[in-house]
Amino acid sequence: MDRIIMHVDANSAYLSWEAAYRLQRGDTVDLRDIPSVVGGDEQSRHGIVLARSIPAKKYSIKTGEALYTARKKCPNLTVVPVRYELYMMCHNAMINIMRDFSPNIQVYSIDEAFLDYTGMEHVHGDPVEAAHKLKDRIKKELGFTVNVGISTNKLLAKMASELKKPDMVHTLFPCEIREKMWPLPVRELFMVGPATAPKLYRLNIFTIGDLARANPDLLTYHLKSWGKLIRDYANGIESSPVSEDARPPIKGIGNSTTIPFDVDSMDEARKVLLSLCEMVGMRLRQAGYCAKLVSVYLRNTDLKGRSHQRKYIGATDDTYQIFRLALQLMEEMWTGETLRGMGVHVSELVPNDLLQISVFDVPNERRKRLNQSIDEIRMKYGPKSVVRSVFINSGLAPITGGVTEDFKMMSALL
DNA sequence: TCTGGGGTCCTAGGACCC
């Protein structure tokens, strides 16, 4: 029996959410009606476009491009700052409305989720009508629009929700693939990115339909297993379940940052590294894991990145231990060139409680208790409540990571 | 004084073992 899957996608999420919030607070201008973007802080060199309005799109402003170039395209562009707490609230509110239509929801990202409507016709009626009800309820109650895609699997539902925006319901059932999906540029297929698309062009594959009908051996030869995957997708073949709680265990935790100033001294690099390790360590302990592998990433002023990694004998969740290995890795890798960005990533995670104490581990109750109490204070009073003295007046954030300010909220969701 | 930050999965090549 065919499933019925819906994919709900908030239109220009960050920007719409900010717009809805401002209108609610009495603003008279709707950001969605003017050229506007949500952008990072240029002072700390995080100045890129995170979301754009449809009028901004008309100036060919792209998500991910520098605010500097966006302003060149449109000098009177309105730029508003990011506000993750607001996004989390909007996300939660959207998911809650979705739950009225099915008990089986899979959150895909902050602005997208799947809904398994199979068997729900008896409760809420025809899927297309239900999708309209869902869309209209979100618009009326929350003040922003979504697209809903409907089909028999997650891939097609997602492709459907991308068709025409905003505020639309689309179906893309298998019998509609030829008509609605095959004429689209191949780049618009899920999993065909900026590296794969040019390879396909060279094989004379320009539309999703071209890919669907391409010789499988040719694709395998040029693209290995990737070729088979995207050819299946082009034919609408995909069968993963909408799984709410079977959320796979996390594989790794990482934090990276573009440093507000160029770094050429080991002293500064150490501080940045430490602030990254603070965040990684805290998140690792919060998730209840120890890590076996630590990786350090350096990015120079040409924006070229390199990484260097090493395994522990055993595993750890101690900030200081992570830092020590990370520092060693950085010293081995860094040739002294000017750095613009740095990252720390841990992986090969072992659940805390299953961890076997290796003979190499120095039992360090004192350090463990220290980590614990610092985490507790930070969870309660915010990440800035405990700060290592090296960061005072350093011009650096004592804890570095994209979700620092919202750590409490983000972790509450998970 | 242009280019974020969070993920997952896959592959290539070298080291090493039998």
Added chain:
DNA sequence: TCTGGGGTCCTAGGACCC
């Protein structure tokens, strides 16, 4: 005198998503 072949682990890098 000769230069196999399979398997695993490790590391670095690249692909994609939001």
